[in-house]
Amino acid sequence: MEKVVYILGAGFSAPLGLPVMSNFILKAKDLYFQDTERYSHFNEIFDLLNKMSVIKNFFKADLYNIEEILSILEMNDYLEGQNNTEKFKQFLRDVIEHYTPGIVDYNEKVSNWHDFVFGQSESNILYGHFVAELFNLKFEMLNRNDRIIKFKRNHEANTEYSVVTLNYDLVLENTIRYLNRKCDVSRPITFAGNAAAEAFQSEVQLSKLHGCIEKMNLVPPTWNKTSNQDLLETWKIAQKQLREANHVRILGYSLPISDSYMKYMLKSSLLESKHLKSIDVISLDPSGEVKQRFDDFIDFNYYRFKNGNIVDYLKLLNDITKNLKMYSSNDQHIHNHLERVHSEFMSSL
Incomplete structure (x- = not known):
């Protein structure tokens, strides 16, 4: 065989219609503005992204690509014992679940x-x-x-x-x-x-x-x-x-x-x-x-x-x-x- x-x-x-790494953040923002109450917890993620923008003062960074975002967050969590990566996991799940089409x-x-x-x-x-x-x-x-x-x-x-x-x-x-x-x-x-x-x-x-x-x-x-x-x-x-x-x-x-x-x-x-x-x-x-x-x-x-x-x-x-x-x-x-x-x-x- x-x-x-x-x-x-x-x-x-x-x-x-599922997001890929390069457009994940854009699709997440579209989802947030469709229902700001349901996805209010996304604000914490977006605030974190804004905070991370200071990186661009020193290095080239694509903060619309979740691969790069998570790499930075995971390194920081690994060294400082924070839990931003766990918040991102829930964020990932919410976005993927929404964009996965049901079966009619x-x-x-x-x-x-x-x-x-x-x-x-x-x-x-x-x-x-x-x-x-x-x-x-x-x-x-x-x-x-x-x-x-x-x-x-x-x-x-x-x-x-x-x-x-x-x-x-x-x-x-x-x-x-x-x-x-x-x-x-x-x-x-x-x-x-x-x-x-x-x-x-x-x-x-x-x-x-x-x-x-x-x-x-x-x-x-x-x-x-x-x-x-x-x-x-x-x-x-x-x-x-x-x-x-x-x-x-x-x-x-x-x-x-x-x-x-x-x-x-x-x-x-x-x-x-x-x-x-x-x-x-x-x-x-x-x-x-x-x-x-x-x-x-x-x-x-x-x-x-x-x-x-x-x-x-x-x-x-x-x-x-x-x-x-x-x-x-x-x-x-x-x-x-x-x-x-x-x-x-x-x-x-």
């Missing part, structure tokens, strides 16, 4: 249930197809009158997927929870955040290197990566995922210069890789700078870089799913075409 690991950066979730229930009367089983909006459908492919799901309409849909994992698939993400959000988890709630399942499927993934066939490994807003174990993407011991096990599992991978696919990650820790993570993981066949990167890159950074970092004959939009990647998956009529009958729907989609997308001009 081929093992594929997807590494997801902020660019994976950004099409849904599909209309019970629709006939093309193969699409709307993931929800009614286009974004729900696009990201839903991707998640279904990760789990190799097989859907079946049990009762058309009562709209009862059942799904299970297709264990005859010859590809095993797992995910390593740098994002705090719950985009992937929300899709699975929606399916578990909306469909008739004997055993819910989940993303596993620990070693239990190997023990249960209903789970796909999801390693969140920076933590998760749900658990509030957030680790800012800053210099001090050893400050949160709770995530040590997650990093170990992610290293194991990458070490055993046949194919590594990086989506929506630009390899910032400041992310030296991620470079060492990849190097240490692939140091003992026994059968790595490919490394593919898909990222928006209008200036060519992102490709240059990856080219300078990766020296592997089977590495490819694609200047591409994640939405186009997901739309191709959705289109091929429809065009191939991949269900054996009108009452079945099997997700097993991600490999073809990825190949076509990487080879397209």
